[in-house]
Amino acid sequence: MYNLLVAQSGGPTAVINATLVGILQGAHTSSKVETVYGAKYGIEGVIEDDILNLNELMKDTQALATLKYTPSSALGTCRYKLKDWHMDEEPYRKIVETFYKYNIKYFIYIGGNDSMDTVDKLTQYCKIHKHDFVIVGAPKTIDNDLNLTDHCPGYGSAAKYIATTIAELERDTAVYNVPAVTVVEIMGRNAGWLTAAAALPRLNGGNGADLIYLCEKEFNIDRFIADVEEKLKQKNNILIAVSEGIKDKNGTYISEQMSSGAVDNFGHKYIAGAARALEKLVRDRIGCKVRAVELNLMQRAAAHIGSETDVVEAMLLGQKAFHSAMDGEGGKMAAIKRVSNDPYRIELITVPVDQVANHEKMVPLEWISEDGHDVMEEMITYLKPLIQGETNIQYENGMPKQYKLF
């Protein structure tokens, strides 16, 4: 019997712990694993031998029921990128050392495309150095930008939060009888998947956002002002959704002038402030009442309005990753294949991690309207099933109950 190690990486989501629960459920009902360990703060915990024994948690169904609905990474996370081992072998050696020390054969890494790069590099390294470890990925990202999977756990819950919030903001901004523009900035890095959720209130007869700008299309400031002026002729209160990553025709972020220029460990530009840039623009060029709203950390942490579909799929993908590891499928990521939209049906599959790592899957351009300020029916059809179902969160003292590992 061998042991299993699990770690979580990248930005938090509402359901990354549901995937952890799925893995623990898999291990608990398997005769192939003796002990499940968790590394604190992602791969950094593996490198630094910061390891927790999760066997007690695995047996505690009450705790797992709460953990499933607790947002963010219970094990902590990191934004650590492994360099090519030829350039810096030290972290690889330390990882392997930790694996041997804890008699670990299986390692499951829950994360986004940068984490899949880690799974890929480690798999390659172990293969070359004849270490018999099975390293598997489980997907996670609110950005929904992972290749080879129909969608990503975390996305559905964030989209449900955004759809609900946009519907509420639509009511909120409609109350005054004076021209007003509200610009809502939505996460997603270079992909507009999340921003598209601002259209969903239309399923219930609302407008959702009146104008929706995804970062896949070039953002033109003059056209934007013309769009807003046109809408203001039709109605007083305009609600606008924009991706944080909207760029002009030169590929420069619209928020650039307000950004700090800081860069994270992956070399990603710190992007924020698209809504504020547009707020200023509307104030200067149109002169009406205008307000910028950033959904900020709330859109990835709001487990209280999570999608039950998303939670269940996140658990199932954890189980799938576990069984793939048991089957010796190293270098793979558990993924979702959509079989049909209505009724909504999926299959769980595995895909080669090297084709996921360092790719970004964008919204197809044909799902964005010709005029560039709305999404097409296909986008709504794709998104609708992912926000269905309300979670059965337990409340304590009027607040959602949470499970805290450390």
Added chain:
Amino acid sequence: MYNLLVAQSGGPTAVINATLVGILQGAHTSSKVETVYGAKYGIEGVIEDDILNLNELMKDTQALATLKYTPSSALGTCRYKLKDWHMDEEPYRKIVETFYKYNIKYFIYIGGNDSMDTVDKLTQYCKIHKHDFVIVGAPKTIDNDLNLTDHCPGYGSAAKYIATTIAELERDTAVYNVPAVTVVEIMGRNAGWLTAAAALPRLNGGNGADLIYLCEKEFNIDRFIADVEEKLKQKNNILIAVSEGIKDKNGTYISEQMSSGAVDNFGHKYIAGAARALEKLVRDRIGCKVRAVELNLMQRAAAHIGSETDVVEAMLLGQKAFHSAMDGEGGKMAAIKRVSNDPYRIELITVPVDQVANHEKMVPLEWISEDGHDVMEEMITYLKPLIQGETNIQYENGMPKQYKLF
């Protein structure tokens, strides 16, 4: 038989429509009122004769069940302040004209302290000019700053949203193993009631916000930096809650340097940007990772995480206002008197509106810690019952169902 007119005023809340529902329920079960009318966009709709007949809605229990949980003002709202009638009698004349035109005897105005000023001025005007109208107020404000009522409808739901969100942000910001500061800006104008809700996660064993600054106490920038540095010695991830209205010893808003200087119709300064000002300060003076989060419109519109206690009380206050009107109690506001904390019990009372208008009720200084960066047990004891109970919202296509009046 006479008719009743109702209107909503001031900023939106999650439960202002529940008060409207309470009034409609009162009228529906009374033999004293023939027709209920609603004025669109607050008192402006009364002045401009923009009136809806609400009798169909009153009988539609299905619609009322949805409206009860629909955030913001279904009738629309305004920020219109009546001048003294000696200075400008025209609007008063128009209001009275509308009252006579629709055979209105009773007028209930749902709103905050500025709206209670309208109730007061109209009551005085009608008394002097021998118009036999009964004008009554029903309270509403997330700021919880109304005089003579234990608390205000809208506050409990906003506080529940903030408590839940702070608990989620606590999980979100705890995941990285590097020093980081997150500053969350919370509404409340000049009162810190809402900001205090950032302490509530402690009831469930969390930290809530590590540092909490209410606007009732002078905010000192140097002490703030010292507080943050001290906390960073104890732990890596610091969560800070600040009132939007924090001021320095001269009474200048901390956000002043970033504010637009714009003033609304009531002469209130446009205040926003306290968190951003502090974000910049932490970056400049401490130099660690720092992020500003504004809960913005979401904190007043998030009916999906409303407090059932708040919804029920909002309805009951609508009914109380209705019955006060029927009893001829003009110039009064329906209000809440707290009888006990545990078990939580209240009484519905009426209070003279002239003692509510233009007052702001602040958090007692003894409910704020000596060091100025936390709240005392009394504050938590006061707040805890108000966020209890989860609403029974109906979902449609994965989003809360809403009722839209026009």
